[in-house]
Amino acid sequence: MTDISVVLTVALIIAIVSFFKKNLGLTGWRVILAAFIVALFLTYIPVLATAFPLAAPWLTPLVNLIVLFLGAAGSVDFVTEIRKPVIPPSG
Numbered sequence: 001m002t003d004i005s006v007v008l009t010v011a012l013i014i015a016i017v018s019f020f021k022k023n024l025g026l027t028g029w030r031v032i033l034a035a036f037i038v039a040l041f042l043t044y045i046p047v048l049a050t051a052f053p054l055a056a057p058w059l060t061p062l063v064n065l066i067v068l069f070l071g072a073a074g075s076v077d078f079v080t081e082i083r084k085p086v087i088p089p090s091g
Contacts, residue, residue, distance in 0.1 A: 012071045013038050018081060019074030042067070 017035045020026055026034055045063050049056040 009039075009042060012067065013042065015072075015074035015078055016067070016070045017074070018078035019070050022077040022081065 013035055016038050017026075017031060020034045020038075021031055045060075049059050052059065
């Protein structure tokens with residue numbers, strides 16, 4: 001992996017875990033476990049695709065679709081979680 005792909009993968013993992021955290025109510029060590037499982041999944045999908053070459057043309061786009069959906073939804077959850085509420089000026 002190149003440096004940029006590692007950074008993008010970590011950002012994707014943060015977004016997906018944020019999705020699971022918000023929608024499944026994960027807290028504590030369960031958040032860490034979710035991050036580990038997502039990282040494991042993202043790491044071993046290429047290995048799985050090479051192990052089953054007949055399924056690879058269908059497996060890779062399906063996994064990309066799932067990852068993109070969870071990443072997009074998780075990005076929204078992450079941004080809404082970290083943003084500060086806007087307090088209108090008094091006066």
